[in-house]
Amino acid sequence: MKEVVNLPVKNIEEEEYHINMGPQHPSTHGVLRLVVSLQGEIVKSLKPHCGYIHRGIEKMCEKDTYPQIIHLTDRMDYLSAHINNHAVCMLVEKALEVEVPERVKYIRTIIDELNRIASHQLWWCSFGMDMGGLTCFFYGLRDREKILDIFEESFGSRLLHSYYTPGGLMMDIHPNFQKSVKDFIVYFRKKIKDYDDLLTGNIIMQERTKGVGILSKEDAVSYGVTGPSGRGSGFSCDVRKNHPYGVYDKVEFNEILMHEGDTFARYMVRMHEMHESMKIIEQLIDNIPAGDYSVKMKAVLKLPAGEYFQRVEAARGELGVYVLSDGNKTPFRMKFRSPNFSNLSALDHISRGGKIADLVAIGGSLDYVIPDIDR
């Protein structure tokens, strides 16, 4: 007689349903892969798998000279390319004890802030798209083109500029620069109201984001969630305030802090930051001092042996650059502390218990740029 086999009875309630989001998925903003365990529509847990765009930039840096490295940093977080350049330039300047002219500091600060606005505009586009409002995408990109026009006028490139060099700038700003920036501020002050009308005030959007994906302040600090995402949880992590660089110590601006820690708070922090950035630019644009746009540097830059660290506030959070130099023209070890990498680590924690749609909204509000995670 055949033996009766007792198959293990599975409890359907406890069974999990795994789906792969990515590497090609519209809401992962690139090639991130999230393995999501679902129970019905509810996210039980998720595991991020990175590395689908890991290009080994840190290894390349060990063979490249410092001016070459600047070009690689552009391609990490391409949406805040200038700010990444700024970090490396300041690090080299600090190591060589070079003081850059005031004019350079002013211009760098203005362009950093323009870059931050452009980045937040693109975030708004993609956040709107993640929420299902496709028109947001076009509104945001329409206004972003205006900033790209300013960039193109001054340094001839739209996205990756490598405009900063150790010791100053690649070239002087275009004579029209001040006028076009001022025009843009006037234009964007008007247009940002559209953003509020279209998405911020929308009942569906508010229902979907308020109270969703809550990240407490303690967790934000522990996970190292910085930038607008961290400030949405009340974590005062603005490098511009805490460790001022450029001319941030000379301008008046507020560090936007919200304490709810939900998706809507992260959204609102970015919306307010665009206003703050415009405020900073307005204070600086008329006061750019005359002078050289660059100081004379040696042809081959050799950093004295030692360790150097530079922190800047990129559009998505704190970017840290660590260099261990052995006195050669190339770094011995270079490490980028990328904001998105730490922000991503919190995704599992904050999206548990939400729905799939919440996961998408949370991902949009963390605003990750995958090449910056993978480097």
Add this chain to the structure above:
Amino acid sequence: MKEADFRDNETLELFKKSGGNILLTTIDAIFDWGRSNSIWPLTFATSCCGIEMMAAGAARHDFARFGIEVYRASPRQADVIVVAGTIVNKMAPVLKRLYDQMSDPKYVIAMGACAVSGGPFFYNTYHVIRGVDHVIPVDVYVPGCPPRPEALLYGVMQLQRKIKLETMRSPRSTDDLLR
């Protein structure tokens, strides 16, 4: 751009010279007209070039004019995969799989220096595929780091031109055509 400049590469049109039966050429013309005017891209971007691809779809450059705005997230329904950005060793099998999942006829545009040749990540790195043509066949290369949206549009128009030369007839050898 002037029409003459656009057509400065004449090798493509040589393929058309070989002539054929009127019924087949008419059907060819209709099919090619349909295919070339409805190229739906796959939503796929790996890095910086993806942003310029988005910009190409946005209000200023608006590649909906060519009927390309129907971004399909599912590879089954897409016609062209615009490889926008670096492809690394870990991504290569995924890309191959995406390409295999697309239904024929399918086309590939390699957008940006990374996809064309590895670009800035050619030397001293251990994880980058130097050119996406090592993984999947490429129809049009669009150089630039990243290419401007206009460049992508130009690439798409060249792809349309290429599609217009497709035929159902059995292919002839290149020597035959160039004679």
Add this chain to the structure above:
Amino acid sequence: MNFSIYDFTSFNQWLDKLLYDNLSPFWAVVVEMTVIGLVVLLFYALIGLFLVYAERKVCAFMQNRVGPNRVGPYGFFQTIADLIKLLLKELVHIKNADKLLFNIAPFIVICASFMAIAAIPFAKGLHAIDFDIGILYVIAVSSLGVIGVLLAGWSSNNKYSLIGAMRSGAQIVSYELSVGLSLLTIIVLAGTMQFSQIVEGQANGWFIFKGHIPAFIAFVVFLISSTAETNRGPFDLAEAESELTAGFHTEYSGIKFAFFFLAEYMNMFIVASIAATVFLGGWMPFHVSGWEGFNHVMDFIPPLIWYFGKTFFVIFLMMWFKWTFPRLRIDQLLTLEWKYLLPINLVNILIMAFVVLMGWHF
């Protein structure tokens, strides 16, 4: 023999007579049905293509773009190019998919929308069949489509598809209620379910005006719930692109995908024409009692123009929704239906019944 674009009854009678005079009754019926079928099929394809084009232009207009303009004048042949391409695209056979159901699903979806068109009156005398339970028929038939969606999701052997199908099932089953009840409100007022009589009943004023506030509420509820029933944004959870890549039709390619694509637009056309017929008077011109001259001018505009004008107005409203609102979450979607629309609807019917009883309507 006088044909007029105001009344197609005489044309129908002439055609009917012609066929019966020349053929045996059996063949006359066969020919009649074939002709009607072909006309409806052609109409279906044309409207579908036009709607896709219209949507692309409307969304371009809302997004500061120009939309298709390279293929033909103003890009008018864009959708024809798309159709040719989709027809010629490879049909991917999915391993481990349920072959029969996988292949049959798009046909169910398209047949459901195809059948619903039959009952809709386009002008006086211009409809395929005039049921005395026309509204009931349309509601019943149009909700058959969900079976196709469920089958597509189930048989694709794809997890995204399954989630999309389940969402769609929950959504359509719930919103079907609101659609039915909001139409019921008007049936209470009209006292009939036959489309031709409903339209006739609006000769001296459209129901949305005749029925006071309850009719207007019913119209709004119908608009919301019919948008949801057609799986369009902001209720496009079944295909939610940013969440489920393409939802239930993730695995479909070529012409089968085109069927889903077309069915979506046709469903939109159908619900829009029901809205136009039941609430906005169908092909009836706009009349204000007492203004004879004005009414006469209105009568001069052919009913087909009235009908399509109203339908496209409603379609434009639905496109406007889609391109403005972000998508709802599944629990909010069900909350909206069961906690808000349904109670509002039930109360609304009571009020309407009361209004009709007291004779307060016009």
Add this chain to the structure above:
Amino acid sequence: MNNEQLKERILGLVPDAEFQENKQFLTFLIPPARLHALAQKLRDEEDLAFDFLFCLTGVDLIKQLMVIYHMESTRHKHQLVLKVQTEDRLNPAFDTVCDLWKTAEFHEREVYDLLGIRFNNHPDLRRIFLDEDWKGHPLRKDYTDEVNIVEL
């Protein structure tokens, strides 16, 4: 707390910590065995309160392997750098700190992936960027790969 006081405090906690000169940060090289206990104290004690680990770097010093912890106190705004080293290049291992700072989980996985340094008690120590079957650890100075690397 300024750097002088902080230095006294740390040396009080770990007498065998080696102070290193650095212009920017207060830097200590500490024995690996004391890492976790010290990190715990650094995070939990009221006057130290280093709650924000803003960078975790692995370095290959050719002879040794080193891990660097950059930390900051969000309350007191002071910063500190800890280093741990090992000469064991075959089986390097340190204690994990990801139970103290959750951000360390990903950073330690990165260090493991690129430098091959193991972290004891880490909950999920897998490669994070490279494939599971990838051979070697690319950021090591002795890493060679004739197939993939084109030297300039």
